[in-house]
Amino acid sequence: xxxxSSGVILAAPSSGAGKTTVTLALLRLLARQGMAVRxxxxxxxxxxxxxxxxxxxxxxxxxxxxxxxxxxxxxxxSGDGMLVIEGAMxxxxxxxxxxxxxxxxxxxxxxxxxxxxxxxxRMAGSIAPLVAGFAGFDAGVxxxxxxxxxxxxARHEAMLRRALEPLGLPVLAAMARRADLAxxxxxxxxxxxxxxxxxxxxLDRAADALAQSLDLxxxxxxxxxxxxxxxxxxxxxxxxxxxxxxxxxFAFAYPHLLEDWRRAGAEVIPVxxxxxxxxxxxDFLYLPGGYPELHAGRLASxxxxxxxxxxxxxxxxxxxxxxxxxxxxEGLIDAEGRRHAMLxxxxxxxxxxxxxxxxxxxxxxxxxxxxFGAQPLxxxxxxxxxxxxxxxxxxxxxxxxxxxxLGAAGLRRGRVFGSxxxxxxxxxx
Numbered sequence: 001x002x003x004x005s006s007g008v009i010l011a012a013p014s015s016g017a018g019k020t021t022v023t024l025a026l027l028r029l030l031a032r033q034g035m036a037v038r039x040x041x042x043x044x045x046x047x048x049x050x051x052x053x054x055x056x057x058x059x060x061x062x063x064x065x066x067x068x069x070x071x072x073x074x075x076x077x078s079g080d081g082m083l084v085i086e087g088a089m090x091x092x093x094x095x096x097x098x099x100x101x102x103x104x105x106x107x108x109x110x111x112x113x114x115x116x117x118x119x120x121x122r123m124a125g126s127i128a129p130l131v132a133g134f135a136g137f138d139a140g141v142x143x144x145x146x147x148x149x150x151x152x153x154a155r156h157e158a159m160l161r162r163a164l165e166p167l168g169l170p171v172l173a174a175m176a177r178r179a180d181l182a183x184x185x186x187x188x189x190x191x192x193x194x195x196x197x198x199x200x201x202x203l204d205r206a207a208d209a210l211a212q213s214l215d216l217x218x219x220x221x222x223x224x225x226x227x228x229x230x231x232x233x234x235x236x237x238x239x240x241x242x243x244x245x246x247x248x249x250f251a252f253a254y255p256h257l258l259e260d261w262r263r264a265g266a267e268v269i270p271v272x273x274x275x276x277x278x279x280x281x282x283d284f285l286y287l288p289g290g291y292p293e294l295h296a297g298r299l300a301s302x303x304x305x306x307x308x309x310x311x312x313x314x315x316x317x318x319x320x321x322x323x324x325x326x327x328x329x330e331g332l333i334d335a336e337g338r339r340h341a342m343l344x345x346x347x348x349x350x351x352x353x354x355x356x357x358x359x360x361x362x363x364x365x366x367x368x369x370x371x372f373g374a375q376p377l378x379x380x381x382x383x384x385x386x387x388x389x390x391x392x393x394x395x396x397x398x399x400x401x402x403x404x405x406l407g408a409a410g411l412r413r414g415r416v417f418g419s420x421x422x423x424x425x426x427x428x429x
Contacts, residue, residue: 006223007083008144009042009114011091011103013130017119018149020048021181022173023086025206027055029214032207036081042103043088044361044380044424046252046289052086055203061256066094066101066361066401067378067424070109074229076256077110083226085112091134091141095361095401104141112224113144120160121150121177128163135169144222148174170222173214181206234425237266238317238371239284247272249299250323252289254424271305273327274298279308284317284371287324289422293352293385296332300340313345317415319371322383325410325418326350333388345416347391354386361401362421364409367394371417376427381420395419 010026012019023039030037039052039060044067052060061076063085068076077083087103091114094102107114116134120127127148135143146169151157157174164171175181181202234256242261244253250273258268269280274295279285292299309318320328329348333339337353364377377396395410395417410419 005080005226005228006220007077007085007110007112007226008219008223009085009087009103009107009110009112010117010147011087011107011114012117012119013134014090014093015088017117018175019086019117020051021206022117022147022149022175022210023084024051024055024203025175025210026084026214026219027052028203028207029211029216030082030084031056038079038081038083040077040083040085041088042085042106043101044382044422045088046254048086049255050251051199054199059255059259062254062424063106064101064378064424065105065109067380067428069232069428071229072232072234072425072428073106073109074227075231077226078229078231082220082223085110087114091116092137097402100401101361104138107142108140110226112226113142113222115145115147115172115219115222116143117147117149119150120148120156121152124156124159125163127160128167131164131169132167135167143169145170145172145218147172150177151175152177170215170218172219172222173210175209175213178205178209181209231263233264234260235372235377235423237261237264238286238319239266239282241267241269241282242284242286243269243271243280243282244286245273245288245290245324245327246270247274248290249274249292249295250288250290250327252322252422253286254422256425257423273302273305276302276304278304279312282312282316285309285312285319287318287320287327287418289322289324289383292323292327292332293334296334296338296340299327300342306343309343310345313414313416315415317371318345318417320418321422322381322420325420326385328416328418346411346413346418347389348387348411348418349389350385351388352385354388355384356386358383358420362406362409363399363403363427364396364419364421364423365398367397367408368412370395370412372423372426377423378425378427379421379423381422383420385420387420396421
């Protein structure tokens with residue numbers, strides 16, 4: 001199978017099986033061999049795609065089977081080169097009640113084979129019924145092969161291969177247990193790619209480890225062709241010149257969203273609050289999510305940025321989501337209980353000292369206008385911050401993945417808008 005327009009999906013029985021490390025190893029290995037290769041990430045994830053881009057040098061889109069229409073996903077998946085999609089959670093894990101948005105949905109939608117990454121560290125013969133169960137569970141999802149991860153020894157590998165042999169599924173690789181291939185995490189996922197000074201070395205080590213056992217010819221033979229599909233337009237740009245906060249505190253902007261705006265003719269201009277840069281000439285400010293709670297002191301002392309944004313708020317629209325929403329508020333209490341003054345453009349007080357997980361997909365209906373017009377939107381929440389006070393007009397009426405009403409979400413005041421929900425796309429039909 002030519003790599004010009006083909007793809008595979010790397011999925012697992014559960015989270016924590018090592019999908020990200022194996023995906024990065026494969027992307028780097030194929031790129032080092034001069035192949036045209038690109039990655040994609042299933043579901044709402046800002047962090048892993050940056051690792052994908054570092055591994056192979058190609059942009060990595062999110063493919064979200066809950067939030068996006070099939071036509072939108074097919075367009076984002078189209079392109080030159082071998083497409084390696086990294087799944088999220090377990091293969092059949094999606095949003096309640098029917099599991100919509102699971103990696104399995106992408107496999108059916110794109111008609112791509114699944115390579116099952118199994119953490120075999122604590123099993124031997126039991127791997128066979130596990131893999132057999134996944135292979136036979138859904139006729140519309142084809143398990144094409146297996147990659148064994150966390151293998152303890154040559155003897156352990158032989159036991160695993162012997163157990164799997166009757167299933168007739170190829171074992172494409174067996175990666176040995178390696179402490180130096182662990183990816184450090186924090187409260188919202190992996191430590192960001194841009195924060196790892198040793199990232200290139202890590203990617204090369206992972207590729208070397210995979211290369212020791214990978215049957216590349218068999219893997220490439222499994223890859224299925226990807227039909228070309230037009231790239232549908234997404235959300236219209238909210239203005240012509242859009243300043244986007246981009247640094248370690250505000251790194252969670254979806255690439256497809258920014259690319260939608262560029263394709264529609266808008267200019268996207270980066271600005272760094274952490275570097276205390278003045279807001280450039282623009283018609284709109286977008287403050288995406290990120291980790292303002294880790295940098296609250298520096299943000300509070302960024303006088304040039306703060307002053308320029310407060311002045312601009314009289315003349316242009318502004319939108320902040322999650323971390324950006326917290327920045328638009330009056331104050332942010334960090335994990336040590338210290339309060340830091342934020343922009344004060346919304347009547348919002350948030351705390352990271354009082355932590356509570358908020359997680360899930362959101363259907364968002366604007367109330368009284370939003371930066372994205374009146375159209376319904378799909379999004380998600382993933383944060384630990386607690387709202388201590390929220391005063392003002394609501395931005396959205398929100399529902400969860402099961403359609404349950406969550407009430408008002410976000411705030412709007414004049415030309416300033418914000419919400420804890422990350423907007424993914426216009427609502428899927």
